[in-house]
Each structure stands twice: as structure tokens, then as C-alpha cells.
Amino acid sequence: MFYRENGQFKTSYRADQQIFPIAQDRWVILTFIAFAFIGVPLLVDEYMFRAILIPFLILALAALGVNILVGYCGQISLGSGAFMAVGAYMAYNTYIRIDGMPLIVALLSGGFFATLVGIFFGIPSLRVKGLYLAVATLAAQFFCDWAFLRIGWFTNNTSSGSVSVSNLAVLGWTIDTPLEKYLFCLGFLVVFALLAKNLVRSAIGREWMAIRDMDVAASVIGIRPMYAKLSAFAVSSFIIGVAGGLWGFVHLGSWEPAAFSIDRSFQLLFMVIIGGMGSIMGSFFGAAFIVVLPIFLNQFLPALGALVGVEISTAAISHTEFMVFGALIVWFLIVEPHGLAKLWSIAKQKLRLWPFPH
Amino acid sequence: MKLRNLVLSVSIACAGVSAALVAPSAMAQAKEQFFPVLVYRTGAYAPNGVPFANGYVDYLKLVNERGGINGVKVSFEECETGYATDRGVECYERLKGKNGGATVFQPLSTGITFALTEKAPGDKIPLITAGYGRSESADGGVFKWNFPLSGTYWVAADTLIQHIAKKEGGSDKLKGKKIALVYHDSPFGKEPIPLLQERAAMHGFTLSLLPVTHPGVEQKATWLQIRQNRPDYVLNWGWGVMNSTALKEAQATGYPREKMYGVWWAGAEPDVKDVGAGAKGYNAIMMQHGAEPEAAVAKEILTKIHGKGQGTGPKEEVGQVLYMRGLQAAMLAVEGVRAAQDRYGKGKVMTGEQARWGYENLNLTQAKLDALGFKGVMRPISTSCQDHMGASWARVHTWNGSKFEWTSDWLQGDEQIIRPMVKAAADKYAAEKKLTRRTGADCQS
Numbered sequence: 001m002f003y004r005e006n007g008q009f010k011t012s013y014r015a016d017q018q019i020f021p022i023a024q025d026r027w028v029i030l031t032f033i034a035f036a037f038i039g040v041p042l043l044v045d046e047y048m049f050r051a052i053l054i055p056f057l058i059l060a061l062a063a064l065g066v067n068i069l070v071g072y073c074g075q076i077s078l079g080s081g082a083f084m085a086v087g088a089y090m091a092y093n094t095y096i097r098i099d100g101m102p103l104i105v106a107l108l109s110g111g112f113f114a115t116l117v118g119i120f121f122g123i124p125s126l127r128v129k130g131l132y133l134a135v136a137t138l139a140a141q142f143f144c145d146w147a148f149l150r151i152g153w154f155t156n157n158t159s160s161g162s163v164s165v166s167n168l169a170v171l172g173w174t175i176d177t178p179l180e181k182y183l184f185c186l187g188f189l190v191v192f193a194l195l196a197k198n199l200v201r202s203a204i205g206r207e208w209m210a211i212r213d214m215d216v217a218a219s220v221i222g223i224r225p226m227y228a229k230l231s232a233f234a235v236s237s238f239i240i241g242v243a244g245g246l247w248g249f250v251h252l253g254s255w256e257p258a259a260f261s262i263d264r265s266f267q268l269l270f271m272v273i274i275g276g277m278g279s280i281m282g283s284f285f286g287a288a289f290i291v292v293l294p295i296f297l298n299q300f301l302p303a304l305g306a307l308v309g310v311e312i313s314t315a316a317i318s319h320t321e322f323m324v325f326g327a328l329i330v331w332f333l334i335v336e337p338h339g340l341a342k343l344w345s346i347a348k349q350k351l352r353l354w355p356f357p358h
Numbered sequence: 359m360k361l362r363n364l365v366l367s368v369s370i371a372c373a374g375v376s377a378a379l380v381a382p383s384a385m386a387q388a389k390e391q392f393f394p395v396l397v398y399r400t401g402a403y404a405p406n407g408v409p410f411a412n413g414y415v416d417y418l419k420l421v422n423e424r425g426g427i428n429g430v431k432v433s434f435e436e437c438e439t440g441y442a443t444d445r446g447v448e449c450y451e452r453l454k455g456k457n458g459g460a461t462v463f464q465p466l467s468t469g470i471t472f473a474l475t476e477k478a479p480g481d482k483i484p485l486i487t488a489g490y491g492r493s494e495s496a497d498g499g500v501f502k503w504n505f506p507l508s509g510t511y512w513v514a515a516d517t518l519i520q521h522i523a524k525k526e527g528g529s530d531k532l533k534g535k536k537i538a539l540v541y542h543d544s545p546f547g548k549e550p551i552p553l554l555q556e557r558a559a560m561h562g563f564t565l566s567l568l569p570v571t572h573p574g575v576e577q578k579a580t581w582l583q584i585r586q587n588r589p590d591y592v593l594n595w596g597w598g599v600m601n602s603t604a605l606k607e608a609q610a611t612g613y614p615r616e617k618m619y620g621v622w623w624a625g626a627e628p629d630v631k632d633v634g635a636g637a638k639g640y641n642a643i644m645m646q647h648g649a650e651p652e653a654a655v656a657k658e659i660l661t662k663i664h665g666k667g668q669g670t671g672p673k674e675e676v677g678q679v680l681y682m683r684g685l686q687a688a689m690l691a692v693e694g695v696r697a698a699q700d701r702y703g704k705g706k707v708m709t710g711e712q713a714r715w716g717y718e719n720l721n722l723t724q725a726k727l728d729a730l731g732f733k734g735v736m737r738p739i740s741t742s743c744q745d746h747m748g749a750s751w752a753r754v755h756t757w758n759g760s761k762f763e764w765t766s767d768w769l770q771g772d773e774q775i776i777r778p779m780v781k782a783a784a785d786k787y788a789a790e791k792k793l794t795r796r797t798g799a800d801c802q803s
Binding site for chain 2: 046051096161162252255256295315318319
């Protein structure tokens with residue numbers, strides 16, 4: 001009942017080509033965005049901003065990038081952490097080396113350099129597929145780890161190899177408080193999510209999906225695999241690079257290559273798998289699951305222990321957290337292998353018929 | 359369907375329960391000095407992180423047994439970082455406002471220290487990095503909220519070279535010698551490099567840098583290089599499993615352990631225990647203390663805390679190197695608050711900002727240390743507005759196959775070398791951040 005679309009007629013091409021053709025979707029998304037911009041700042045405290053929401057937004061952005069590559073184009077990559085690192089370090093370099101560099105331009109330039117690196121490491125995808133490609137993209141991870149640890153230029157020759165930025169400002173708006181940081185990241189995420197959503201509906205997005213589903217058939221109907229694959233690498237690593245820049249600039253403020261280690265690559269890949277491959281919405285669900293759940297468990301388990309009168313030690317909590325987290329991942333993948341986004345669409349289907357299911 | 363319903367209802371119930379539990383516990387605490395404890399009891403560095411955490415917590419318990427800080431009881435809460443920077447930042451955010459506000463943070467990881475250095479001034483919470491952290495933060499003129507109390511990696515590197523020079527019979531004998539630095543490839547491991555390079559240029563020894571990637575079990579290539587080059591000394595800047603691996607590799611390579619020197623994080627029982635006799639002769643520079651099972655404070659903890667079954671961790675650990683380091687770190691945190699109370703009112707709970715004043719005006723004389731049970735464990739520490747380090751005493755101890763023994767006199771970092779480097783690095787940081795040095799008036803505040 002809530003989700004019935006009968007009566008919604010599209011009488012023009014414009015109406016037919018909207019991002020969200022169903023009115024309910026439009027309203028829900030608009031409400032969500034309005035809530036995120038206005039409601040959330042009124043409701044949550046500093047801890048939520050700094051420790052949960054900001055990392056969630058940034059990693060959701062990165063997951064979006066990974067989803068374009070892995071979910072839409074079917075090119076499995078384990079180099080996402082490296083592209084984040086490229087984004088962060090190159091944004092840092094343009095930011096400190098060019099006087100009066102605007103923050104947003106610096107972050108985008110990080111994305112630009114990540115694009116170049118992404119395309120370069122995407123070249124093997126023209127020959128190798130699937131698991132083999134995943135292994136080939138690992139090279140990006142190892143190479144970037146090495147480069148940012150060893151080449152002094154990238155870190156402005158700091159003795160410890162750790163770099164930091166501060167005094168972030170956009171056109172006179174200083175980004176200082178957690179709320180401002182949150183809004184800044186949210187702005188990036190909303191813009192990029194809309195762009196990505198549009199991109200995957202367009203001709204190029206269809207090419208990616210055709211390549212994912214069967215590359216031989218796609219090339220028979222006139223899709224150029226090289227162009228499609230490399231453009232997916234380019235777009236995806238641009239978004240990941242910007243997310244890397246935000247992670248370094250906004251979330252950590254000071255970072256070292258370990259912040260973008262192989263663990264980060266795996267984390268991003270898990271977000272896409274758990275959230276839902278080939279779904280923009282899935283990137284958000286995946287990021288929420290992977291970022292929030294361990295922190296939630298970490299705080300919830302001691303409270304649960306206290307309820308039954310058991311004091312659990314820090315180590316035990318940490319171990320339990322890993323076990324529960326792992327078990328939940330396995331459970332999710334068994335119950336819903338298409339990810340959390342599939343649950344979302346099932347919910348929509350049910351609401352369409354509610355309260356009279358057949 | 360049933361399973362899904364069950365899971366759904368359980369998770370809703372969980373969310374409700376946790377919301378109900380979290381809310382009152384934040385309200386109940388009052389009039390207690392809150393010390394957040396960032397630890398890692400899991401992960402690759404856990405063997406070294408656990409004794410430190412136990413020592414830290416036991417000392418806080420002991421403070422309460424002794425009647426608190428001028429009557430103010432101490433409360434604390436642990437948060438597991440797993441040595442990961444982003445988890446450390448999360449812990450910081452979680453604990454900084456709890457129970458009336460955090461007094462001080464001790465991140466226990468160079469990476470987390472770097473990230474928190476950016477955040478602490480905004481939150482007005484001091485950071486103690488006792489024996490680690492960024493070396494230039496010893497300059498209080500720029501780093502108002504950082505306190506690398508009792509030593510930095512530059513002090514460690516400097517005292518090590520002094521010790522080696524003494525062993526060789528004078529610093530002029532270092533000319534032409536080869537010294538290799540085997541280091542953990544992270545900010546922690548890279549910290550000593552500028553100072554060693556400075557010393558290498560001064561004395562004319564060659565320094566070769568041999569990085570080892572996290573967590574440090576891959577060292578075959580490194581030790582192949584050592585076998586080829588045969589350096590006169592190997593400095594080991596390792597942490598956790600890296601140290602015992604280095605010792606095993608040294609044994610396999612046939613490199614004399616007597617010529618190996620660890621930093622103070624590379625010279626504790628967990629590092630050498632597994633290697634046993636293979637580690638005999640291995641040295642490590644120690645910031646102030648070493649293994650001190652005979653110290654008065656260790657005995658007091660055994661009777662007052664472990665004796666009542668309140669102890670954290672095994673009894674045998676009390677007095678071991680890392681346990682003592684945790685103990686000392688907690689002691690410094692508590693004594694800063696005591697110093698702050700002298701100014702802002704005895705028996706009151708200090709805010710982070712007030713505690714900062716205490717850390718900046720710390721004056722731990724030998725008499726005070728002896729009274730606290732640290733007789734023979736450490737030497738006096740006194741800080742000031744400009745000097746946030748307070749002391750740079752160090753000694754070398756050597757593993758004799760079953761325990762550590764002191765093998766050098768007290769050494770002190772050479773101010774002539776370290777001070778200009780600290781100032782230059784701090785100025786560079788200030789320029790990058792567009793900070794101005796603190797004025798005399800700011801020092802009084």
C-alpha cells in the first residue's frame with residue numbers, strides 16, 4: 001500500500017528518465033537527505049560525529065567507488081586501499097606545495113592522481129579476469145605502500161613518515177568542529193552518490209554492466225572492452241581517491257601509510273559484498289555494517305555483561321567482537337548472498353502489497 | 359521466516375537494552391578523577407601491550423588503595439585499540455567526555471599519538487607519551503598539550519651512541535665503524551633516524567637503514583644484508599613479535615647478540631623469553647627503569663592489590679619491564695594531577711586543562727619518588743613550559759639468559775645535539791600549522 005506506483009503516469013521522456021521514477025522513492029530519499037543535513041546535527045553528540053558518522057560517510061564514499069568497479073563492472077580489485085592512499089598523499093602534496101590551494105581542489109586533485117594510478121593498474125584487467133585480476137591489483141597495494149614509505153618527496157621529507165594537515169577552510173568557512181566536518185563529508189558523499197547513480201544509468205554504466213555480465217557478448221554487440229574497463233577503473237579510483245583524501249584530511253588529520261594498508265582494501269571489498277554488489281544503496285549499507293557494528297559490539301557487550309552481572313575483560317570483549325562480527329558476516333552471506341541492498345528491495349516489494357499479500 | 363523474525367526481535371531488544379544501560383552509567387559517576395586507558399590486549403602487539411596495560415591499571419588501583427589523590431578517588435576505563443590508529447581515535451572520542459571528562463590520554467602508539475596531537479588542543483586534554491611519541495613534542499613552546507615525559511626516541515638513539523662510543527673507548531673511535539638500524543617501518547621506527555644521521559655525520563660512522571614491515575616477522579632479507587655487510591653494531595627499533603624474530607634471525611645468521619642494542623620497547627621479557635639462551639648478551643637501552651621486582655612499589659602492589667585478589671594479570675608479571683613501564687606511566691599521570699591540585703585546590707577533581715598545568719609543572723624530586731615506592735627505579739623528573747620531557751636518563755641492561763641485568767651507568771641525552779634538533783623540528787611543525795610560539799604569559803596560565 002505504501003509503495004504502490006499505480007496512478008503514477010509518465011507523460012514525457014523527462015519524467016521517464018528521472019533518477020527515482022517512483023514518487024515514494026523520491027520523497028524517501030529527499031527526506032533522508034534533509035534529515036542527514038538538518039535532523040542529524042540536532043540529534044547526535046560529538047562522539048557520534050567523530051567516531052561513527054564521519055568515518056561512515058567517508059568509507060561509504062570509498063565503498064561507492066569500489067562498487068562501481070567491482071559491482072558494476074565486475075573487475076575485482078584488492079588495490080582500493082592503495083588508491084585511497086594515492087588520493088590522500090597527492091591531495092596533501094598539492095595542498096602544501098601550492099600556495100593558496102583551495103581545499104576542495106586539493107582533494108579533487110588527489111582523486112585525479114588516483115585516477116591515473118587506477119588506470120595504470122587497471123591495464124592488466126584487459127588480459128586477466130576474476131581472481132587473477134584481484135591478485136594483479138594487489139601489486140598496486142604493495143607498490144603504493146612501498147612508495148609512500150620510501151620516497152621522501154611524498155611525505156615532504158618528514159622524519160617519521162607521518163604527515164598531517166590542519167586549518168581546513170573552504171571559501172572562508174573553516175572546517176573545524178565535528179559538525180562542520182560532518183557536513184563537509186556529507187556534501188561530498190551526496191554529490192558523488194548522485195553522480196554515480198546517474199553514471200550507472202547512462203550508456204557508460206550499461207557498458208560496464210554488459211562487460212560484467214559477459215564480456216565476450218558485450219564486445220560482439222559493439223562495446224569496447226578496453227574503454228569500458230579502463231573507464232570503470234578511472235571513475236572508481238577517482239571516487240576512492242577523494243575518499244582517501246577526506247580520510248586523511250578530515251577524519252585522521254595526521255596519517256601514515258598504515259592507515260591505507262591492505263586491511264583497508266579488504267574492508268572496502270567486504271563492504272561491497274555485504275552491502276550488495278552493483279547497488280549504490282548497498283555501498284551505504286555495507287559501510288554502515290562494517291564500520292558501525294564492531295564499535296557497537298565493543299560497547300554493547302560490556303553492557304550486556306553488566307546486565308547479567310559478569311565483568312568481561314577488555315581482551316575478551318575484543319575477541320568476542322571479532323567472533324560475533326565474523327559469524328554475522330557468514331550468516332548474512334548465507335541468508336542473503338546478494339547483500340543488504342537485496343533486503344532493502346525485498347522490503348520494498350513487500351510494502352507494495354501490504355497489507356494484502358497474496 | 360521464523361529465523362529472521364527472531365533475529366530482528368533480538369537485535370531490537372539488544373538496541374533497547376544497550377541504550378538503557380549506557381545512559382545511567384554516564385550519570386552515576388561523580389567526584390572521581392577519570393583516567394581513560396587505551397590498551398591493546400589483542401592483535402600483533404598484544405604480548406607487549408598486555409603487561410603494560412596491567413601495570414597501568416594496577417597502579418590506578420593502588421592509588422585508590424592509598425586513599426586517592428589527596429582524597430580524590432580515581433576511576434578508569436579501558437578501551438581496546440589493537441594498535442590501529444582509527445580504532446585509537448574512536449576510543450579517544452568515546453572516552454574523552456565520559457565520567458566528567460578525561461584527565462589525560464596515553465595513546466601507547468606513535469601512530470595514534472600523531473593523530474591525537476591534532477585533536478588534543480581542541481579538546482583541551484593533555485597527552486602523555488612517556489618514552490615514545492613524536493620527539494619534537496619535547497618543545498613545550500609549540501606542543502602545548504604533548505608531554506613525552508622522561509624520554510623520546512631521540513634520547514634513546516643519542517644515549518645508545520654514547521654508550522657504544524664509551525664501549526669503543528671514545529667517540530673518536532667510532533670513525534669508520536658500521537652501524538645498522540633495523541627498524542619497524544612506521545613512524546615509531548623512523549623517529550630515531552634524523553638523530554642517528556646527525557651523529558653519523560659528527561663521528562664519521564656509516565649508518566645503514568634496514569626497514570622491517572609490520573608486524574615484523576619477515577626479516578630474512580634484512581638479516582641477509584647484515585650477514586653481507588657485517589656491521590659493527592645493530593640497533594633494533596622493534597616492537598612486539600619483531601624483537602624475538604630479530605633475535606632468532608641474529609642467532610641463525612651468527613650475528614653476536616652482544617653487539618645488538620634495542621630501544622626501550624625492544625628489551626622486555628616477552629621479547630627474549632622465547633629465544634631463551636639464544637638471546638643471551640642482548641642489550642637494550644632503558645628509559646629510567648628496567649625490571650624491578652625488588653622495588654617498593656612492586657611489593658606494595660603484590661600485597662595491597664594482588665594480595666586481595668584484585669590484581670590485573672598474573673602475579674609473576676609484577677615488576678617485569680613492561681609492567682613497570684605501565685606503572686610508571688600511570689604514576690606520571692597521577693602525579694601531574696597532584697601537582698595541579700597544589701595550585702587549583704587540594705581534594706578537587708581536576709579538569710584536563712588544569713591537569714595540563716600539573717604536567718607542565720611536574721617536579722618529582724628523588725624524595726617524592728622514594729615516597730611513592732620508586733626508589734632506585736627512576737631518577738627525578740621536572741618539567742617546565744619549554745621542556746615537556748623533564749628528564750632524559752637512561753641505562754643499558756643486558757639479558758643474561760634468565761633475567762635482565764644493568765650493564766651501564768646512568769646516561770643522559772646530549773642537550774647540545776638534541777635541543778637544536780627539537781627546536782628546528784618544532785618550528786617546522788609550527789610553520790606548517792601556522793602556530794605561533796607560546797609567550798611567557800601563556801606559560802603562566
